[in-house]
Amino acid sequence: MVKIMVSAGEVSGDMHAAAVLKKVKQKNDSVQIFGMGSTALKEMGAEILIDPTEISTIGYIEALKNIRQHFKHLKQMKKILRQRQPDLVFLVDYSAFNMKMAEACSQEGIKAVNYFPPSAWVYNKRRASKMAAYGTHIAAVFPMERDVYQAAGAEVTFVGHPLVDLVEVEKSEAEIKRELNLKPEQLVVSLFPGSRRGEIESLLPEMLQAAQKIKREKPELKFLLSAAEGIKVDYLKSFTEKFDFELKIIQKRNYQLMKISEFIISASGTTTLEASILNTPQIIAYQAALTTYLLAKYIFKVEFVGLPNIIVGQEVVPELLQNDFKAERIAELALNWLDHPEELNQIKEKLQTVRQKLGGGGAVEKTADLLLREGGLKNSG
Template identity: 85%
Template sequence: MAKIMVSAGEVSGDMHAAAVLKKAKEKNDSIEIFGMGSTALKEMGAEILIDPTEISTIGYIEALKNLRQHFKHLSQMKKLLRQRQPDLVFLVDYSAFNMKLAKACSLEGVKVVNYFPPSAWVYNKGRAKKMAAYGTHIAAVFPMERDVYQQAGAEVTFVGHPLVDLVEVKKSEAEIRRDLNLKTEAKVISLFPGSRRGEIESLLPEMLKAAKRIKNESPETVFLLAAADGIKIDYLESFIKKVELELKIVQKRNYQLMKISEFIISASGTTTLEASILNTPQIIAYQAALTTYLLAKYVFKVEFVGLPNIIAAEEVVPELLQNDFEAERIAELALNWLNNKQELNKIKEKLQTVRQKLGGGGAVEKTADLLLREGGLKNSG
């Protein structure tokens, strides 16, 4: 039986890996899939032996707290590699971990495809050279990613970004509002505090304080809070009770919330790209350990942290970083936008350019075909 070992360490990586491997299974239903991942991969039928999403962290310093557990997982994956002898290893995101696993695959002579590879196009181009030296085939989702890996000597296939296909809303705005019991004229702002407890504890309190101030100034505004998969409602409610704000928590409707929102206030990450594809303006929040921030800002000289801004190479949407992410500043920006549709329309125009740079669609199928081709796995479809 043909075998693919998968390594996805975070919620978003798990989702993207599952979409590709589901498509690969449709093309060749004899493939056995096993390895590291979480809910989405389990649901599509993969045998998941390690779920590391509980210890997912943001930043270099924060990851050190769980270093022993990460190395334990790496040791388990190396052992799995030797024991199960897959035809191909599919690495998705989780860069620091997957770079080490790519090296192990190289030593074992196992082919590797890396989807969402290390962000060498943002900083530290030496990582692209390492992945090239390991013989890793890069499935590039951004054009600048393709360029930097090709320059490093890696074999690269530009597949485009899968979110172009995955992000869609079939219901009309009127239907969504009706489902959520929202008035037609209500102005909606949605809060996306992230998918990890560390993010939520860092960002949600300031988001809620800002929301209360906005509500005082603009009583007709309605706030919705997106609950990420794996985050319990009562946990989120514990934050809301502290500010005494009327707010509805919504599960599994992220794209619908983006569609009906004037704009969103979001943790930096995949959500900001999803909102960009739906042409939804956003305020991007980012807080990390000071050492992590200083490394990114002054050592690696990262100009932007938000994906829409990185892709556009300009500040399309505002980023509130570190101490700048405070309730007063959030409320100031939000109230200006609520009273200035022209400003929001300018942002929407620029977000269209961001979407165009993500490719013309079909990334999931292109990546599935790449896996079958690289692994020598016959397409039986």
């Protein structure tokens, strides 16, 4: 029996890994899959030996809080690698951890494919050189990722970003508004404060203050608040009930909210990429631990934090970082857009470039085929 070992350490990585490996199983059902991951991988039939998702974090300093547990998981994974000798190791996101796993694979003479590899295109290009030295095959999802890893000498296959296939809205704006009891002509702005409580607690109060300021100037405007997966409505109400304007909390309709919104105000992250694919303008918010921010800004010299801006290489949508993320500044930008819709149209034109640079679709299938080839596995599909 052919064996693929998987290493995914966060909820998003678990989902991306599961989508690819499910496709692998469809193409060759003799494959045995085991390793580190969480719910999505378990549901698709993988044998999950370690679930690290409860200790996943954002930022360098934040990760140190769970460093001992991370090292424990790494030791366990290296032991599993030696004992079970897989035909291929599939590394998904979880950069610092999976760089160590890539090194271990190299030492054991086992091939590895890295999907969502370390963001060497943002900072610390030496990481690309290390992955190249380990012989890890890079499944690149971004064009700048492909370029940096190829320049470092790594074997690279550009598969594109899986969100291109996933982000779509079949219903019309009129249908969505009707279902949400909104008038067809009503202008909508949606708030996306993130999927982690830390993000929400640092971003949502300022977003709500901004919304209240905007609402005073534009009383006809409707604000909607997206509840991320796993975030309870009552928890969000503990923030919204402190404000005296009407605001609907909406669950499980992220893409629909993006489609009907004039623009969104969003935490930095995957949401900004999803909105870009749907051609929705956005104001990007980012707040991290001060040490994390200073490292990124002054040591690694990160120019942008928003994925749309990174992909295009220029500021397509505004970023309000750290202390610049204030209600007054959010309201100023938003009111200017509402008064000058031609500026929103210019942003929409630029956002089309983001989608074009993410590939023509089929990322999951392309990555599954890459795993089959690299693992010497026959495609029976």
